[in-house]
Amino acid sequence: MKTIVTIALAILVGLSWQHVSAEEIPAWVKNNAKWWADGTIGDSDFVQGIQYLVTRNIIKVPETAQGTSTSSDIPAWVKNNAKWWADGTISDGDFIQGIQFLIKNGIVVVDPVRQTQQTDTLESKLEACRQKETQRQQYECETQTKAKYEVDQFKTKAKGYAVGPITFYYAGAKVESSADTDVVNLKFLVENTGSSDNITLFCTGPAVCNYDLTDGKTTYKYSAHDFTNGQVVLKPGQSKFINMLFGPAIGYGSYTDFEFDPSREYKFNVKEPWGSASIPLDLH
Structure with missing residues (x-):
């Protein structure tokens, strides 16, 4: 071959x-x-x-x-x-x-x-x-x-969004679609640009996570992420890549499978004690 x-x-x-x-x-x-x-x-x-x-x-x-x-x-x-x-x-x-x-x-x-x-x-x-x-x-x-x-x-290819002391760099994402499933992985570079202290990002489970995805009508919880023990710690000036996958719903409760509609505008919600924002997503 x-x-x-x-x-x-x-x-x-x-x-x-x-x-x-x-x-x-x-x-x-x-x-x-x-x-x-x-x-x-x-x-x-x-x-x-x-x-x-x-x-x-x-x-x-x-x-x-x-x-x-x-x-x-x-x-x-x-x-x-x-x-x-x-x-x-x-x-x-x-x-x-x-x-x-x-x-x-x-x-x-x-x-x-x-x-x-x-x-x-x-x-x-x-x-x-x-x-x-x-x-x-x-x-x-x-x-x-x-x-x-x-x-x-x-x-160089991402846009930065300042959320409190943390800057989220995002460069767009592509939705993978099959017959009955839509999946998108959101990759961010997060950097502690505004604090002399350690800053922690928390997401320990679908029910206790300071991040989600919304299309303005439905809010989606993550399917997987690469937070270590449910958190990412950033020292002053430090940066790390984080990935959060949205697709089939996991966990218990009224969670919804992610469904992509190209006519809708999607946003990534940050709801941390140190800052909140809705980051616009370029999904295609």
Whole structure:
């Protein structure tokens, strides 16, 4: 199956794409592909690796060939290719041809000018981490660097909403719909921007949670979240990602399954002792 996919991509790309240079792909790009395939890093970090290849003409991308989709549209099979490449199952050329196919069809969109400086900055910082004396120091440095980079990248595409001392950064969400179920995961970056004390976000259960989703008519309780022991603690200046999933109702009581109606306006309600707000959601 791997061979069939690779050959198909090679044929599709070979019909209309420019030559791929013989320059060796840096090892860190392969590491990024492996981390992306196993979920260690997100789509944006993987796209940054692709951007490095594009800006250095390892992959030549005609500007007129790029589509209009975003990296959130990357299909699952691409992660399989990334894993096979990182494991050495397929060659550099096969991997590059697959990426070319994605860019050509607008599944991945890159801007060679806008992203160059950001990519170089991340790689230079990771290279500095690799100069640490011990593997533990290298790992801790790389982990912190990637975490900060992910935060910075998320902020560039998100809108911030100040709720008391906490700023909620939100970049939109996509509703997944099946025959009888609608599910949406709301991802926020929350940051303690206004207090010199620790601030705690509470959500211990559907009946005792300071957060919910509403369409102006119905209020929905979460189906799942990643709060540790029902709370998220933010030190002064600290930021963390939180995820809250809305879908089939859980727990006891008169809870309602989440149902998406594109004609309605959805809001995320924050009702904490330290602040309250209704954050508008761009659901699609």
